[in-house]
Amino acid sequence: MAGIVMLCRLGPIALLAVQAFVSSALAQHAVPIATEPSPSRPSDYDEILVLAQGRLQRLRDVPISASVVGGVDIQSWNLNDLTAITASVPGVRVSPGPGADHVHIRGVGSGENAGFEQSVSTFVDGAYRGRGRAIRASLFDVERVEVLKGPQTTFFGNNAIAGAFNIVTRKPAREAQYDATALYAPTDGEYALEAAISTPVSPTLSVRLAGKLSGMDGYTRNAVNGELGPHLRDFVGRVSVRREPSPIWELDARVDYGRNRDTEQSQYQLVNCPPPAAFGNPIGVCANQQAASGGALDDRLDYDASVLPSFFDYDFVEASMTNRWRIGGANLKWISSYFRHDFSQMNTVFPVDYPGIANTPFVHNVFNGEVARSVSNEVRLESEGGGVLKWMIGAYYAHGELSADLLSGSYFAPLGLLGAPYFDAETPFANLGALEESAETKSAFASASVRLSDAVRLNLGARYTRVSKQTERSLVFGSAFPTATFDTFVPAPDAVQLQIADGLDAEIGPFDKPSRVDDKFMPSASVQYDVTPRVMAYVSYANGFKAGGYALNSVGNMFDAETVNAYEIGIKGTARDRTVSFNLAAYRSDYDNLQESTADFRVDGSIIFLVKNVATSRSQGVDLSASARASRWFTLRADIGYLDAVYRSFTDGPCTSYQQLTRPAPCIQDLSGKRKAFAPTWSGGIGATLTAPVGNIKLRADPLVYFTSSYYGQATADRELLQKAYAKFDLRIAAAPVDGRWEIALIGRNLTDKATASYRNSLPTSPGSSFALVERPRSFAIQVLARR
Structure with missing residues (x-):
């Protein structure tokens, strides 16, 4: 482990040199390596291959509940990010927020605070992306995305306590290839130009x-300046290399760069103003806005x-580099990665x-930014x-640096x-909060799979992880005019400072304990039974862990580590000569000390953000995915999930907006037995593929219906922040020659024009009123693809 720590501190350039030296040395003592295939659009269930357990396996042989989205489908549907990828995956919710992006699997995720790393981890070719905003790193030119549900502690480990997104990029080929796509949507000005x-x-x-150039003019009109939003202008590019200098050594390396710009990001809307009758007459911001509009408020x-x-x-x-060597009867893999992102934003x-x-143009604006680096x-x-x-043994080391600022003009x-x-x-009035953090993660892990008989396999795994963090914080009060920016802020x-902190129940000093260490031994076990040569049943147990940390709040808020015990039983396979495939899993995950982000929206307008450890919570349910090829021209697919995610014990949870109005501050409620946020009871999608030949042209239609039952938008069980149940309908119609060299398609999204919100929160000063971020309405796009 000490050697791995030293290597991480060498830096990306030195690491490349060390890897090259080790590669040459190992090449003298190795035997030929077998190259791993990677299909992009499997023709049947038996051909779907995944890296869910570190080595390439058929999906039906893996004792894990997983969904796979192929790279061809991602490109064909122009799915730009994980939000679009997971729209029809049951039990998975990915949505943008003003302070952080929300990523939840089976009702478990990390909330809106810069101190969080995600409970749902994202890996790209083995490189870990831990920050919430990293889901904005454009998704393109990928082989597939594996959505792994439940704790993935042995094979992924780093904070994957709720699940993981395993993204596999396309690799260079041994023969010349190209593909390109162009898309334009006249309904909202979306465009995408992608080529490889x-x-x-x-x-x-x-x-x-x-590379990919993409953007959008927008679908929400801002009455203040007449502009449309979101107004996107994005670019992402990649250079990747595959080197096979000998039969026993294979190297993959890549460098990605991306740039996203949105000049009309926070198109939030005022909702429920005036509030429901139970709240009485509107007050605060809602009352002022009603008066300003003359009563004609939208x-x-x-x-x-x-x-x-x-x-x-x-x-x-x-940047990522993966070396693979074959040494005797074993394979050695070494993955090195570097990731850095910078973002800054201003929200209303x-x-x-x-x-x-003082006649400032804003009523409340927030200016925040983050620089995060990891190797x-x-x-x-x-x-x-x-x-x-x-068997498998391994070690992991990561070092990360975080610098986050939050400037608020109140x-x-x-x-x-x-x-x-x-x-x-x-x-x-304005205040500026800052958080500086340095973190080290060290892990050792191992697994073994024993074939007890021709039909029975016992799988054992374990990981030991130690996470150490050192942190500094500051909170400064002052003024900023006409808006809150780093240039206008005056302490x-x-x-x-002390006088204001006392009045706001805030803390301006450092954390009581600015350093902490969390460690955990996490065992896992599963038993697989081959019911038939094409049907496998399994039962599994996994223990998971996510380190504690420090929140960027108005108080010196520290939170402890969370743990989970997860159980799953499932059956998967194919039938009827492989024309039918199925995957059925029932699960229960019991969390202790679950980390939850809360907000106390006081009637006077002040907001106290906290991160608390929920005593216990439980997520349980059933996932079913199936497909049936009824004929050569017709295939039907379904991916449906039932989820029961509740707090088992949370006696000091944040209040609903009505409770904020009727109870004294600080307001708390007992959330025990109530549903968690972003946890719909039912969700999923049903799709089909219909093909028909017309001469030398193949026509294809892909209808898709995806749906969700109602769910809370915040961890308050507040019915005023409930996203009601909905179903949306997408359709793609395409024509292509039999050889598939080109394709032209028409894509329709949200064809029934359902208005839904990806984010909701209470409006400070105005109980019963809220603000929301609307999702994309009905749209149409035309697309042209060419490939070889």
Whole structure:
């Protein structure tokens, strides 16, 4: 382990040199390696291959509940990110938020705080992306995306306590290839231009170049400036190399760079103003907005907003190198990766158009940014397939640096009075919070699979992880005019800082314990039984862990590690001469000390954000996926999930908006027995493929219906923040020659034009009212593809 730690600290360039030296040395003592195939659009269930357990296996042989989205489908449907990928995957919710993006599997995920790494981990060719905003790193030129449900502690490990997205990129080919696609949607100005070329440079070296330009004019009109949003202008590019210098050594390396720009990001809308009758007359921001509109206020969820401008800038770079050697009867794999992203954004928290204190243009704006860097190394040695025993041992080390800032301009109330007499009621009050964190993760892991008989296999796994963190925080109060930016912020004197902190129940000093260490031994076990040569049943247990940490809040908020015990039983396979495939799994996951982000929205407008450890929670349910090829021209697919995700014990949870109005501050409620956020009881999708030849042209239609029952948008069980049940209908119609060299398609999304929200939250100062971010309405696009 000490050697791996030292390697990580060498830096990306030195690591490449060390890997090259080790590769040459190992090549002197190795035997030929078998190249792993990777189909992009399997023709039947038996051909779907995954890396869910570190080695390439058929999906039906893996004792894990998983969904796979192929690269051809991702390109054909122009699925740009994980939000689009998972729209029809049951039990999975990915949605953008103002402070962080929400990623949940089976009702478990990390909330909106810069101190969180995700409970659902994302890996790209083995490289770990832990930050919530990293799902914005454009998804393109991929072989497949594996959605792995439940804790993935042995084979992925790093925080994958709820599940993992395993993204496999396309690799350079030994023969010349190209593919390109162009898409345009006149309904909202979406466009995408993507191209890739793969070519051999020598008998042992191949290179692939890929890039994508994409964007959108927008579908929500802002009445303040007349602009449409989201207004996207994005680019991502990749250079990848595959080198096979000898039969026993294979190397894959790539560098990705991406740049996302959104000049109209926070198109949030005011909803339920006035509030329901139980809340009484509107107060606060809602009352002011009603007066400003003369009573003709649009408070429905639609495609009209009234907010001041906002922006979101995101840049990332990722480098990854994987070496594989065959040494005797074993394979050695070494994965090195580097990831960095920078983002900055400005949001309008209150979706209104009237001035705040001292005639500032915003009522409340938030300016925040983050720089995150990480470098990691993983080494694993595994036996070859076949035989009575298959084994694997490995070690992992990662070092990460985080710098996050949150600047808030609170112009909705005379908060300057808290600093009187230095400040007064007309002071444009603002505060700046900062979090600096350094983290190290060290892991050792192993697995063994023993064939007890021709039909029975026992799988054992374990991982030991140690996470150490060192953190600094600061909170500074002051003023900022006309808006809150780093250039306009002026800190108050130290004495005034203490006075304001006392009035807001805030803390301006460091954390009580600025360093912490969490460690855990995590065993796992499963038994597989081959009912028939094509049907496998399994039962599994896994223990999971996610380290504690520090939150970016107005108080020195620390939170402890969370753990899970997960159980699953399932059956998967094929029938009727492989024309029918199925995957049925029942699961239960019991979480202790679950990390939950909460917010106390006080009636006076102040907001106290906290991260708490929920005593216990439980996620249980059933997932079913199946497909049937009724004929050569017709295939039907279904992916449906039932989920029961509740807090078993959470006695000091955040309040609903009505409770905020009727109970004294600080307000808490007992959430025990209530449903978790982003956890619909029913969700999934049903799709079909219909093909018909017309001369030398093949016509294809892919209808898809995806649905969800209602779910809460925040961890408060607040019915005012409930996304109601809905179903959406997409359709893709395409024509292509029999050889598939080109294709032209028409894509329709949300054809029934359902208005739904990806994000909801309570409106400070105005109980019963809320703000929401509407999702894309009905759209049509035309697409042209060419490939060889």
